[in-house]
Amino acid sequence: MNAIRTRARGVPTTLGRSLVLSVASLVGSMTLFVWAVLAILSVPLGIGLFTTPSVLGLVRRHANRRRLLAATWCGVRVPVSYRPFPEDLRAGLVGRVERTSLMLRDPATWRDLRWLVVDMTAGYLIATLAAGLLIYPLEGFVLAAGLWRVFTDDRYWYGFVPVDSQATGLAAAALGVAILTIGLPASGPLLRVHFLLTRAMLAPSPxxxxxxxxxxxxxxxxxxxxxxxxxxxxxxxxxxxxxxxxxxxxxxxxxxxxxxxxxxxxxxxxxxxxxxxxxxxxxxxxxxxxxxxHPPVLAERGLGDAVRALALRLPVGTEVLVELDGRADAAVESAAYFAVSETLTNAVKHSGADRVQVDIHHADGALRVRVTDNGAGGARVGGGSGLSGIERRLGTFDGVMAVSSPAGGPTTVTMEIPCELS
CATH class of the missing domain: 1.10.287 (Helix Hairpins)
Known part of the structure; x- marks a missing residue:
């Protein structure tokens, strides 16, 4: 009974997400696929040199949005594997030609286009099925209320039930209950299947x-x-x-x-x-x-206490949350410590924040650090804030960094380094 109540409380959320994915898959993916095909076909005519980079940029943003939803809604991580553009990319027509050439030679571009085809067909059907299993039973309940006469003066089919009387209306309601019984536990997994399909199409080959x-x-x-x-x-x-x-x-x-x-x-x-x-x-x-x-406290007491000692020297209020069951390699701890130190320095110098939170934990074979401040936002990698140096430091250990810093804040810097704890 408690499980049923829990699933029922999550119905509006699941239904809303299913409808969002249905619209995004059918309208968004179909529209972008048509635009992308037209832009690529017009490259030999010269028109595509101006339209292709912009259209493929929209495709990438659409795919990245789906990656974000996959991670946020269902915990499905879809890797991003676009080749970066060179820093010395020229402007003007020559730059357009180079950008178009680089994007068309990137295997990720063609994976995106294949994904658009699958997303507007199979992806749309899966998302629509998840929504339909929650919406369609409502029609059976409406028919049971005697409103079947509003639909037609003759026989009205609800699934395989012909509704032409109050008794058949109740049969329709019973069918609706059966469909809802299936839909409540199945709608969430169907959304996950949708995102797993997205990962299968967008993820690079081994x-x-x-x-x-x-x-x-x-x-x-x-x-x-x-x-x-x-x-x-x-x-x-x-x-x-x-x-x-x-x-x-x-x-x-x-x-x-x-x-x-x-x-x-x-x-x-x-x-x-x-x-x-x-x-x-x-x-x-x-x-x-x-x-x-190499700070002595880092060598003696580990990353958590070293970051706490670092926070005590900051002129702003800093909260440090640490959940580690052991210690990483000394080199990994050192990289994480100095990455956190540089991030906190940026927050104090540039963001205008008066509160900072540091969250350090280990999960899924990776050390994860999240630094959040309540400053003005606007931070970006390559913006002269030292974030590029942090990214290079983490990259030495195959680590990654993500920055979320909308105008007005807050700023969240998330760092992840693959490692095991002793």
Whole structure:
């Protein structure tokens, strides 16, 4: 009984989602498929050079919207595998030609077009069936109320039941109850089947996924090498300009003290005090430098406590939620820590937020971190906010990052790194 009540409470949501998918599959997918075919066929005429990038861009947004609904409504993850455009893509007619060529050579474009055909046929039928199993029983109840005379003065067919009297109206209601009994538990799984069909059409083949990962790992390897070299140069510069200079000054002061300790004890005492202060400052700088390389609290207590310690130093209210049953590899923890650190720095400097929430957990073989602030929004990858660096850092470990930052906020940065916990 409780299960039936729970399913009944979810009927409006399931019905609404089914109707949305029906309209999106029939109207949206069919319209975009026709536009895309016309645009591609007109490429040899020159017209398609101007229309194809825009139309295929709409197709990609339509597919990405379906990916979002699949993940949000049914937990079905549909990977995005579009090839990125080069940063030096030219403008004008030449740029249009290059963009059209790149999109037509992308296998994901043709997967999108095949998906549009399947979505406006099989996808539409599945979504409509899910909605029909919930709507059609209502007609049987209406007929049982004696309103069958409104439909016709003669016999009216409800399914396989001919309705021409109150008794047959009640039979129609019984059939409606039977259909609803089937529809309540079946409508949700039908929506999932719809999204599984979407994933089967949009997901790249194993061979394509392997090639994409190889390209991605090659790119991130070069970036990791460049980042490591840059970090070594920074450490060398900090040591040379900071701690090393102070230690040299300490040595010089001690040399003068050695010469003055008998002739001018007071002056020697002052120089000793200066040497002690310089050595303390050098030690502080060395500790800061080590903390920037690998924070001791991260090595000793793990990612959760390291992020909590990081949050305590922020000038805004920060809530840290951690659900980890173990520890990831040291390299993964370090990457996640500095990614969170950079994200929090961006939130403090650029968003104008006064509240930040960090959620860290492990699920489905991946470490997942979500940082949300209540700032002004408008953050984007490549916008000079440091998010590109975070993406490159995560990419070294085959990780991904997603940014949701509408104008007016809130901003949510979600990071995911495949790993296992010890």
């Amino acid at each position: 061979e394509e996924e392997l090639v994409r990962r190889i390209d991605r790992l090659t790119e991130t390897r070069h970036e990791a090498v460049d980042t490591a070299a840059s970090e070594l140069r920074r450490i060398e510069r900090d040591l040379h300009d900071g701690a090393q200079a102070r230690l040299v000054a300490v040595g010089m002061n001690l040399g003068v003290v050695e010469a003055l300790i008998e002739k001018d004890p007071a002056r020697a005492k002052q120089l000793l005090a200066m040497a002690r202060e310089s050595s303390a400052e050098a030690l502080t700088e060395l500790r800061d430098l080590v903390r920037g390389i």
